[in-house]
Structures are given as C-alpha cells and as structure tokens.
Amino acid sequence: MQIxxxxxxxxxxxxxxxxxxxxxNMPFRDADEFHSIANKEKMSRGQSLTDEDRIPWLLAIHQYMQKLESQKIDGVVTCSGLKKMYRQTLLEGITTADSNSQSSSKKCLDKASVLFVLLHGEEEILQRRMDLRRNHFMPASLLPSQLATLEHPDETEHFxxxxxxNSVDDIVNQIVKVIQVS
Structure with missing residues (x-):
C-alpha cells in the first residue's frame, strides 16, 4: 500500500x-524533497505555484511511488494534493493535458493500493502552526491561497x-485502524 x-x-x-x-516500518519521503529549487524559491518569495510549476513535482512523486510498487514495497509519502487533478496525476503519472495521448496502464499505480489521508483543521490552528515554523520556504502568507485551492477528495477517491x-500519535492510530480494516 502507498499512503x-x-x-x-x-x-x-x-x-x-x-x-x-x-x-x-515503511519508507518515508516528504514531498518537499521532490520540489525543484525554482519552486522552493518561488514559494519563499510568497508566490503561489501554478499548475505548470507543480506537474514535474507531482510526476516525480508518482515515479517514486511507482518504483516502490514495482518492488512490492509499501511506503508513506506526503504531498499537498490540493486538487483532484493533482491526486489523479499522482495515481496515473499523466496530466490531464496528456491523458488522451499517453494513457498507458504501465504508468498507473493500482488505485486500490493507494490511500490518500487528508489532514484537515481550522484555519486558526493552521495559521498558528505556520507562524511557529522557522526556516521553512513556505510562508504563512500562502495559507489562504492553499485553503482556497483545496478540493476535498470525493467518493471516487480512496481516502x-x-x-x-489531535496528537500525532492519535492521528497515526486513526490511520492504522483504517488500514487494518481495509
């Protein structure tokens, strides 16, 4: 399973x-590791990334998960995954722009073996957490644009x-319970 x-x-x-x-006992990778230097610099200037900026980043995360899946290794990765099309790119390894021309099943992850875990909370809590961060390229000023962009997963997605x-331990325990049931 890829989480x-x-x-x-x-x-x-x-x-x-x-x-x-x-x-x-799974490998972990943070999505920030997959961002280009240009993306990090853009965000550090308080500029939101465009969909075009995000595509290579999403494809790199997909390739990492595909590699794990091909080796039959379960893993955990983070990614904002704010839009449904981003989550689709993570699963399929293609963008909506090239979905008609490159619909190769070899690229797609097994949708049933991928679980999206949406962490959500009140804007005040998120803002307070971001204000407390130090030395992170993502400024708190971009939170409102992220909240506006967020498309909550729907019934067509495994999430x-x-x-x-809640505490991190409580959140982890909630996720583990769901995984054990599925």
Missing amino acids: IIIGVSGCGKTSVGEALAKKL ISVDID
Whole structure:
C-alpha cells in the first residue's frame, strides 16, 4: 500500500507521515524533497505555484511511488494534493493535458493500493502552526491561497479524512485502524 498524506501547509503532513512510516516500518519521503529549487524559491518569495510549476513535482512523486510498487514495497509519502487533478496525476503519472495521448496502464499505480489521508483543521490552528515554523520556504502568507485551492477528495477517491486537532500519535492510530480494516 502507498499512503499519501495530503493537506494544506501546516497541517502536519511531515510529522504524521514520519510517525506513521515508523509505526508501520515503511519508507518515508516528504514531498518537499521532490520540489525543484525554482519552486522552493518561488514559494519563499510568497508566490503561489501554478499548475505548470507543480506537474514535474507531482510526476516525480508518482515515479517514486511507482518504483516502490514495482518492488512490492509499501511506503508513506506526503504531498499537498490540493486538487483532484493533482491526486489523479499522482495515481496515473499523466496530466490531464496528456491523458488522451499517453494513457498507458504501465504508468498507473493500482488505485486500490493507494490511500490518500487528508489532514484537515481550522484555519486558526493552521495559521498558528505556520507562524511557529522557522526556516521553512513556505510562508504563512500562502495559507489562504492553499485553503482556497483545496478540493476535498470525493467518493471516487480512496481516502480518509483526519482532523488535526489531535496528537500525532492519535492521528497515526486513526490511520492504522483504517488500514487494518481495509
């Protein structure tokens, strides 16, 4: 199973992802590792990324998960995954622009083996967390644009939603319970 922890900046994706991977003895990768230097510089200037900026980043995360899946290794990765089309790119390895021309099943991850975990919370909690961060390229000023961009997963996606107003251990335990049932 590939577990993708999604949500806006400040929701705790990295903390939850690291703790979940440790508990399940799975490899962990943070989405920030896949961003280009140009993307990080753009965000550090307080500029939101465009869909075009995000495509190579999403494809790199997809390729990493595809590699794990091909080696039959379960893993945990973080990614904001704010839009449905981003989550689709993570699953299929193609963008909506090239979906008609490159619809290769070899690229697609097994949708049933990928679980999106949406970490969500009140804007005030998210803002407070972001204000406390130090030395992170993503400024708190971009939170409103991320919240405006967020498209909550729907019934066509394999996902669970977890409130961040819990401890990391409680959040991890909630995720593990769902995984054990599926």
